[in-house]
Structures are given as structure tokens and as C-alpha cells.
Amino acid sequence: MRPTVHDIAAAAGVSLATVDRVLNQRPGVRMVTREKVEAAIREIGYIRDVAAANLAKGRVYPLVFIVPTGDNSFMHGLRSEVHQATLRAGIERTEIRIVEVPAFDVPALVAALDALRGQDISGVALVATDAPEVRAAVDRLVSGRIPVVTLVSDLTDSARHHYAGIDNIAAGRTAARLLGRFLGGRKGDITVLAGSMLVRDHRERLQGFSAVMAEEFPGLRLLPVLEGRDDPERARSLVSKALSENRDIIGIYSLGAGNRGLIAALKAVRPERELTVVVHELTRHTRAALVDGTVDAVLNQDAGHEVRSAIRVMKAKADGQAVIADQERIRLDIFLKDNLP
């Protein structure tokens, strides 16, 4: 049987009330007594029954998710996953609030973060825009003892407790190797379609991609990045233009969202041009393109996993508990047409 508070009291030779004072860091315990109790806790290997404690406290975990507005498929999916999580709120003792903030709007994000200070909140998860002001706001929350988890996009050098997202440099490197190997030694040009170089994850993906391309595939030349702003129409015209102007393009890496336009442009040149294409984010559109051969590989991060992981981590941090690191590592999914879920 697991030891209980009673066992601590017996082992330490003190009363239940004193044990309680130590466990919940209430005042009125002498240093010697406190140490005696803490020693007993260690000796008998007591672990607090979090379920019972939560029951007694009537505890709920008020969590806040700060996500960018915008209608690209990925963010839409992310919001929908957070919404799914709210449906499980009852059984998980969570109380999830979603705050929407315009994408890439640093002051708005900072305001949203600061608005949470002092509130009774068990954790904050945010899709971070990588700016010093945001980092400072996050650090303010952290120093206010609120667990903070970055979601999808991380925040450089901040004090956030955890990052629930993929390693974007590794993602870019992986894309480069896939594209390079799939092209099997052919020589030609590669064009990269990004959303915006202002976003950290896009920058990192490009960084990883460029590095591997330079190191390992000298026969492939990287063209200047096309910035599609995650806007389908813009992406379409940029890609179409690039393809018609440069007949040497044999590969495309799309590292942002909004692949609808890219796919349309590809279909337009489909039978004549033979292109190898790697894109990010599995959506209805990219999935169909993978199946019909327009796209060769899709790299993905599972938004559902990210949200659930963020929740588990915030709860654990709020309780001062350990997380299973391996369980919370968000993996980069590589989808070919054969292993689609």
C-alpha cells in the first residue's frame, strides 16, 4: 500500500496537522520539525495522491490558450484541437479559455499576456511570435509563478517552461534530404516557398534546409525564397511565375502554410514539368495532392498531440510534478502516400 499522510505523521512522530503544514508550506513549523517531517517523507517514499488532493481542493486548472487568428488550415486545425480539448474539460478538471490574437501582432500578443498577470491561472500556452517584447512578457508571467508553454513556435532564450512543437531546423534538414535523395543526383534549381521570414519556425526550417542542401547536394541550386504570406492566390502566382521563367526548377520545398495555391500552380504545369515537391502540414489539400502524386512528401506536426501535450505539461508544472519527457517530445511526421493516417 502506498504510504499516506498518516504514515508520515507516525514516522516523524508528529501530528497530522504538522505534516499538513509542511506539505502545503503553511507557516508555524519550526525548522527542526520541518526537517524531521521532510526526512520521514523521503524515507517512507511518500508521494502525494494528486487525485485525492484535487478532490479535496475542488481544484480545476484554468488554462489559457493564446492562438493567432487567420484562416490557414493549420491554425484552423489547431484551434479546433483546442476546442476538442474544451469538450474533455470536465473529466480533466481543466477550464480552457481561448484567446485569439492577430497573427504576428507583437503588441497585441504582449497585451494578451500581460492581461493574464495576477489572474488565477494554472497555465498559459501560446503560439509565440519571436520578439523581445514577447519574451519579456512571458518572463513576467513565469516570474509570477505561472507555467508557460510555447506551442508550435518557440521563443528564443525565454524562461518558458516547455515547448510543445517540433524541431524546425531538423524539419528543414529532413526536407532537404528527402528532396535531394528523391531527385537522385539530378542537377537543377530548387525553389523554396515560405509564408514569411518574420516567423521563427519558417526561418529555422529554411536554415536547416539550406544547410543540408549546401553540405550534401552541390548539384542543386537554391533560388531566392518566395514569400507567399500563407495566401493561396499570392503563392499560386509566385510559383507559376517562377516555373515559367525558370525551366531548370526541378524541386520545390514549401515550408509554410497555405499550400492550396502551390498545389493549383503545380497542377497547371503537371504533365509537362516533372517536379519533386516536399511540403509542410497535412491538410485536406496536401493530403489529396500526396495521393494523386502532385506532392511527394508531406512533413507534419500533429496539432492534436501538441495541444494535449501542452495541457499535460501545464497541469504537471502547476502541481510541481515531473513530466515524462519522452512522451511529450513532439515528433516530426513524415508522410508519403503509403503511410497516411
Next chain:
Amino acid sequence: MRPTVHDIAAAAGVSLATVDRVLNQRPGVRMVTREKVEAAIREIGYIRDVAAANLAKGRVYPLVFIVPTGDNSFMHGLRSEVHQATLRAGIERTEIRIVEVPAFDVPALVAALDALRGQDISGVALVATDAPEVRAAVDRLVSGRIPVVTLVSDLTDSARHHYAGIDNIAAGRTAARLLGRFLGGRKGDITVLAGSMLVRDHRERLQGFSAVMAEEFPGLRLLPVLEGRDDPERARSLVSKALSENRDIIGIYSLGAGNRGLIAALKAVRPERELTVVVHELTRHTRAALVDGTVDAVLNQDAGHEVRSAIRVMKAKADGQAVIADQERIRLDIFLKDNLP
């Protein structure tokens, strides 16, 4: 606030005792009353507080993991993950017992399964050997209301509640496409190294692999399968022999465990022969081989995820609760040298 049993009682106009009788299917309630209570439960949307219930019952979940003996890296890792789980047993209210059974020994597996019948057990997870006798034994457990989860290897047409493992046909198909694409149109022979064709997952991987090879890569010819029995020395000699006898081999797919021998054989012919290699299971050895370029891709199933998922599912089934399907889907990990964890 979440509705409680008291709210049901009030809503149904009955006493707490009656609600309890209905909720825990105790006898002594008239049909009309039972229906009245059940209607109230639905109306106010009552959901049992599992944590409180477990506390009151002093419930623990006695779980049994049946895993094959054998010293290949994968099974070793699997056992170690189950062991990790036993360390968390306290906080998770589980009580995990590991039963080891000789690999591929159908009677022993059946005996182990039947020994569990009638015991007070909340769930059984087993690495299934795909045989009719095993299926029958599993079905006996299921009809005895014990949740059964297959782990790593599934059981055809059985009544098991859940399979915690990857789709092996998809894995084989993925391997074929990776190998085919990496070879970039070259023509030549492909050799497949398996453990044993008696195991379902190996058969399925081969099936998927062969299908895609035939459909999509006509320039690549599949040689007869080498059965290495997951034994390093045997694998080494088989592969060395094959490579020296056939200079047309340009690709290798190793779908079983025990890749140490394969890697040794590859290193022996390393500078002269240019081979594209896809293997299963990320271990110390395959990881090193991936990094140094001996191997081009590693397909993997995360044993830790499988074990944790199996535990969650067994607990949920024991409580008659729903599982988050998406969370419990075990994914096929594709590792290139760039996205290693």
C-alpha cells in the same frame, strides 16, 4: 459546476442510495425507477468522477503484460519500457505484472493467457503470435470481460479490444517507396532481410513492400527473402553471401530485428559497393549506422508510446470509458539522419 450523484437524486426524485444502485448496477431497483434515474443522468449530463470513484473504491488496476523472451534490441527495449511503467505504477494506480513467454511458442502463450482467466485483472496486453489457438485464448479472456490489447503484433479476427502498434503493411509500403525513390530510377536487384515469415508483422511488411515495388518500381527486382531469425551472426553471413554472389544488388530492406549483423556485413563491403538501405527499429546500432551513412532510413515504432498507450486503453476499457482514438494511434516514425531524436 459538474453535476454530482446528489443532483441526479434530486432530479430523479429518488434517494442517493437508489442512484448508487443504478450507477453500480446493484440489484433491488424496479425497472421504472431505474429508467427514471437513467433519464435524469442523461438530462443533467452527469459524468462519473473517475478519480473520486477510484479513491472511494481504493481501486488499483492490475495489468498484465505478456512479452516474448529473446534478446533482440527491440524486445529488450519493450520490456524496459514496461518496466519504466511499473515505476509510475503508484501514481497511476496500476499494478503491472510482466509475464515472459518464449518467442513464437504458441502453446506457452495460450497457457499464459488461460492462466489469467478468472483472476482479478483489469487488462492484458500481449505481443501476439498470430495463431488460431492464441486467438481462441484471447477471445476466452474477452468473453470473461477482461480488456485485451495486442501490442506490436496484432491478432487476425480476434475480439481484442485494441491494437497498440503500427500498420505493418503501410510500413512495408513506405519502405518500398523510400528505397525506390532514393534509388532514383536506377535498375538492379533488391534483397529483403526478415526475421521469420512466421510472424505476422514481418509477413505484412513484406507484403506491403512487394506490392509497392511491383506497382511502382518495375526496374527493381526483388530477390528471395533472407530469413535471418533475428540472429546477428546468421544475418551477417546471409547478407555477405548474397552481396558477393550478386553484384546487381543495389538496395536492401531489413524488416526484422537484429540489424547488428546486417550492419557489420554492410561495413565490410562499404567503400566499393554503393547500397541504399532501409531498416526497421531504431536502436543504438541502427542509429549509429544512420549517422555514418551505412543506412539511409530507419523505420521505427516507439515502444514507449506503445506501452503507455496500451495502459491508457486498458484502464479506459476497464472503466467503460471512451479512448481518444487519435491519441492512441501508433505512428510509423521515419528517421533520416537529420531528424533523429
Next chain:
DNA sequence: AAATTTTTGATTTACGTACATCAAAAATGG
């Protein structure tokens, strides 16, 4: 209508922890 059986209600204890209160004991200051 009485006797019997079945169903329902009322009440209590328990699970492990949190939290509050009041009294008693010990330590500290003068």
C-alpha cells in the same frame, strides 16, 4: 386484508487530502 417479498430511503463510514479552528504545549523574551 394480512403476510410476505421487493423496493426504496436514510444514514453512516470510508478513501486520501486540504483546510480551518481551538486548545495545549513548548520556546522565547524580559
Next chain:
DNA sequence: CCATTTTTGATGTACGTAAATCAAAAATTT
């Protein structure tokens, strides 16, 4: 050594559910 403050103990209630007991009421049988 007394007065004061600090520390500790004893005790009770609560959280939401399970499980048991015994009495009361209702339904069924005779």
C-alpha cells in the same frame, strides 16, 4: 519565573463516490 509568542496537537468538515446497514414503504402474494 512569569508573560508572551510561537509551535504543535486534536479534531472536525469537506470533496465525490462506493458500499454497507437498517428501517420504512410499496408492491406482490396468499
